[in-house]
Amino acid sequence: MSEYHLDARNILCPLPVIRTQNAVQNLQKGDRLTVICTDPGALHDIPTWSRINGHRILEMKNDNKLITIIIEVEGLGS
Amino acid sequence: MASQRKAIALISGGLDSMLAAKVVLEQGIHVEGINFFTGFCVEGHTHAIRKQDKAKPKRNNALWVAEQLGIKLHIVDVIEPYKTVVINPRHGYGANLNPCLDCKSFMVGKAYEWIQQHGFDFIITGEVMGQRPMSQLKHVMPVVQRESGAGDLLVRPLCAKKLPPTLPEREGWLDRGKLFDFSGRSRKPQMALAEKFGITEYAQPAGGCCFLTDAYYAKKLADLWQSRGSRDYELDDIMLLKVGRHLRPRPHFKLIISREEGETNFLEGYRRSFTHLRTLSHGGPLALVDGETSHDDLVLTAQLVARYSQGRDTGQVDVAIHHKNGEIEQISVTPLKPDEIPEDWHI
Ligand code: SF4
Numbered sequence: 087m088s089e090y091h092l093d094a095r096n097i098l099c100p101l102p103v104i105r106t107q108n109a110v111q112n113l114q115k116g117d118r119l120t121v122i123c124t125d126p127g128a129l130h131d132i133p134t135w136s137r138i139n140g141h142r143i144l145e146m147k148n149d150n151k152l153i154t155i156i157i158e159v160e161g162l163g164s
Numbered sequence: 165m166a167s168q169r170k171a172i173a174l175i176s177g178g179l180d181s182m183l184a185a186k187v188v189l190e191q192g193i194h195v196e197g198i199n200f201f202t203g204f205c206v207e208g209h210t211h212a213i214r215k216q217d218k219a220k221p222k223r224n225n226a227l228w229v230a231e232q233l234g235i236k237l238h239i240v241d242v243i244e245p246y247k248t249v250v251i252n253p254r255h256g257y258g259a260n261l262n263p264c265l266d267c268k269s270f271m272v273g274k275a276y277e278w279i280q281q282h283g284f285d286f287i288i289t290g291e292v293m294g295q296r297p298m299s300q301l302k303h304v305m306p307v308v309q310r311e312s313g314a315g316d317l318l319v320r321p322l323c324a325k326k327l328p329p330t331l332p333e334r335e336g337w338l339d340r341g342k343l344f345d346f347s348g349r350s351r352k353p354q355m356a357l358a359e360k361f362g363i364t365e366y367a368q369p370a371g372g373c374c375f376l377t378d379a380y381y382a383k384k385l386a387d388l389w390q391s392r393g394s395r396d397y398e399l400d401d402i403m404l405l406k407v408g409r410h411l412r413p414r415p416h417f418k419l420i421i422s423r424e425e426g427e428t429n430f431l432e433g434y435r436r437s438f439t440h441l442r443t444l445s446h447g448g449p450l451a452l453v454d455g456e457t458s459h460d461d462l463v464l465t466a467q468l469v470a471r472y473s474q475g476r477d478t479g480q481v482d483v484a485i486h487h488k489n490g491e492i493e494q495i496s497v498t499p500l501k502p503d504e505i506p507e508d509w510h511i
Binding site: 104131 | 199223227230231234237239241403
């Protein structure tokens, strides 16, 4: 299991989702990706993207406009 | 047993593409969704920017549709390659700056590249014959097939029966008898099909799927091209066209003035790249100046900004001008009166 970080601050949805998707594509099952972003839309879109692609959200917090989402890579495939 | 066939469905977030994907899923095909982000999409940004829109759901409709259908969704960033479609469309524009026919061929073309890279068999779109936009008229349907390169690997399940059989139909991967022949502007057949599938909630995009169909937006983009003397843009340019009041008092510069707190927060992210103004003595907007300005120009911009501040009815408003080099200049100005702002300054 490896830990990765993605800085998706100051970009608007769907760009944080696209960056997350592209980062996860290169990871292995069990890896963890911490995404940091500022668009509140990500609070909705990243979990939805994770659910439909079979990944798990381990943690999600919104501290004074800074959003942190930790994803565990599970589903793999196309 | 033959292996399960795989299709990629262009998912816009609206009802038609959702139904098209569902029709094919029902035939036992493995379906995944694909959605292209051009920078002009109505999704996401506007909700994120404007505070008054905060009450509306902030979901991304394409992701939501994929979840309802139980399929994966691939969102592809096409900001760069899409520029040639907008700047120089082979088939021209629709009512505004929407290059719908070129856009459709571009997206199907990208989906075609995708299926080749990922070992998928064919492509699905939610087009309905004879509906707006112009890319859905009968005589242009073959144009998309041809110019995208997808040929008869492109299936339009909602109007397939009005078109020649495609490869997936001829090969028996899809039962043509269970595809549809929808045409015209009526939404009734789609609504009936949605009901049959138990789909009760769906997004109803008004006008089109992107800002290029919006007359006000198109006017601002045309103004941007004209003022720069070239038809080009960066992502930041087209994002800024979605926000604020845009005024061009002189040919060589324009002002972007926030209309509410959400827009002010959004413009804050850009202020370092622009000369910008704020009111000091009264509450007021943040304004970015796009273009090169003289001192007199800046006095005029300050008067305009004062006009949109809470000090608009007072004799004098203090304004701070933040120059790009970091210098801050403070001036006191008389707000312009409404009749001193010609209508044609508004872009
Ligand atoms: S409305 Fe916009 S996204 Fe939709 S086909 Fe036309 S140009 Fe493309």
